[in-house]
Amino acid sequence: MTIEYRQITSAEHRRFGVAVERGFGGHYKPSHEAFALDKKTLTPGMTMCAFEDGEIVGTSGAYPFESAVPGGAIIKNSGVTAVTVSTTHRRRGVLTNMMDRLLKQEREKGHPVASLWASESVIYGRFGYGMSIQHEVIKIDTRQEALRHVPKVPGRIRFVDTDEARQLFPIAWEAAVNAYSGIPRRDDDHWDRGMMDLGPRDDWGKPWLIVYEEDGKPLGYAIYFVKELHVFGEQTHGLMNADIVVSSTSASHAALWNHLLNVDLYDTVSTWRQPSDDGLAWMLADQRQLERKPYDGIWYRIMDIAEALSTRTYLADGSLVFEVEDSFIPEWGGRFELSGGPDGANCVETTKTPNITLPTATLAAIYLGGAKLGELKRAGRAEEHIEGSIALADAMFAAVRAPWCPLMF
Ligand SMILES: CC(C)(COP(=O)(O)OP(=O)(O)OC[C@H]1O[C@@H](n2cnc3c(N)ncnc32)[C@H](O)[C@@H]1OP(=O)(O)O)[C@@H](O)C(=O)NCCC(=O)NCCS
Numbered sequence: 001m002t003i004e005y006r007q008i009t010s011a012e013h014r015r016f017g018v019a020v021e022r023g024f025g026g027h028y029k030p031s032h033e034a035f036a037l038d039k040k041t042l043t044p045g046m047t048m049c050a051f052e053d054g055e056i057v058g059t060s061g062a063y064p065f066e067s068a069v070p071g072g073a074i075i076k077n078s079g080v081t082a083v084t085v086s087t088t089h090r091r092r093g094v095l096t097n098m099m100d101r102l103l104k105q106e107r108e109k110g111h112p113v114a115s116l117w118a119s120e121s122v123i124y125g126r127f128g129y130g131m132s133i134q135h136e137v138i139k140i141d142t143r144q145e146a147l148r149h150v151p152k153v154p155g156r157i158r159f160v161d162t163d164e165a166r167q168l169f170p171i172a173w174e175a176a177v178n179a180y181s182g183i184p185r186r187d188d189d190h191w192d193r194g195m196m197d198l199g200p201r202d203d204w205g206k207p208w209l210i211v212y213e214e215d216g217k218p219l220g221y222a223i224y225f226v227k228e229l230h231v232f233g234e235q236t237h238g239l240m241n242a243d244i245v246v247s248s249t250s251a252s253h254a255a256l257w258n259h260l261l262n263v264d265l266y267d268t269v270s271t272w273r274q275p276s277d278d279g280l281a282w283m284l285a286d287q288r289q290l291e292r293k294p295y296d297g298i299w300y301r302i303m304d305i306a307e308a309l310s311t312r313t314y315l316a317d318g319s320l321v322f323e324v325e326d327s328f329i330p331e332w333g334g335r336f337e338l339s340g341g342p343d344g345a346n347c348v349e350t351t352k353t354p355n356i357t358l359p360t361a362t363l364a365a366i367y368l369g370g371a372k373l374g375e376l377k378r379a380g381r382a383e384e385h386i387e388g389s390i391a392l393a394d395a396m397f398a399a400v401r402a403p404w405c406p407l408m409f
Helices: 010-023 032-041 094-108 162-179 188-195 250-260 305-311 360-367 373-378 389-397
Strands: 003-006 049-052 055-068 074-085 113-117 130-141 156-159 208-214 217-228 238-247 268-275 290-302 318-325 334-341 344-349 356-359
Touching (some): 010 032, 010 055, 032 188, 049 094, 055 113, 055 162, 074 094, 130 360, 162 188, 162 217, 162 238, 208 250, 217 250, 238 250, 268 290, 290 360, 305 344, 305 360, 318 360, 318 389, 334 389, 356 373, 356 389, 360 389, 373 389
Parallel strands (some): 074 113, 238 268, 318 356
Antiparallel strands (some): 003 049, 049 055, 113 290, 130 268, 130 290, 318 334
């Protein structure tokens, strides 16, 4: 039986949802409202699927995100999502064929980069994705005095209900979009759909919602769950899962963490999508109480190298010629000359002698300043032809703050 690759029609939306959920081992049973929003946020034109004999056997899609790059410019960023192949059709190249079509479809729309969360980190490198935004999974024992070094905090924390959160969280989110490279903007439909997931989670109960404000302006928020494990006659013991902590300033970050680490009765606090350089370790009285594990967060795929590299700025002035190898879509690779600095950049195809040869996944890894080319070279993932070029690339691509993306998509 031959496999056909195409977008879904609007009549196929529910079958698409069923196939996506089944691909992850679940059952698609959205409420009426959730289904209506799923249809609005991922329209047929954003999908690319595989069909056999009229049945959906592979799914993929991409949200038309916008996110910041170093220097603050906003780039069109295809948020790849819903990638599954039916268990009946795996390891026959279905994903490979869908990804080829999806990426080309997204570039046709004028999106220079695509990004995704990977369920397994071995999947996407072969398609030219590089590990661009690394997160940290952290756990803190708060039985000791938790925070010693807290920056001055002019604002205040308060609890909000879901209605108020729906009003205030998007304002704090937009502030974070502008403070970090990598956080996608969210429109009203995405917010409405996201708020539907704020119910009880497993045996954790309903979450608590807090917001940090200065002069009435929301600059950060957190959503956290608590679970009391206390047994009478034994030491008080409870867990806190900080599902998401979003802050756009050092003060909001410090205030939110000061709150989370000082909720009595919950002596173990964990979270899993922390920025890697948020300074929390330096605020703790005892750094040994902090367990941190790096975790691959967002993978980027550069689809238009000249456009992507011209859009960001660079910390140091410089000019470099890159020979970029793209083994998945060879016509997107080639030789590019980048000239840039703090005030702007220009990147064009060239025939000049290259300074550096690298696969497109390596370029994606360093694109937002989240990884260092020198380190990738030591791993055999880049080649230097003219001495000093990699040091210059690292000086140019360095980011003032590590990129971050707390949005699950
Ligand atoms: C991941 C998934 C979409 C792969 O689909 P697929 O059609 O089997 O992939 P392909 O046949 O095109 O595989 C291409 C290559 O990637 C490899 N590969 C694919 N998925 C892999 C995985 N999970 N682990 C290791 N290798 C994998 C294949 O072995 C193949 O390698 P080869 O080219 O050397 O032969 C499918 O396994 C799936 O639906 N998994 C569950 C849902 C999921 O995790 N989706 C990803 C969400 S981010």
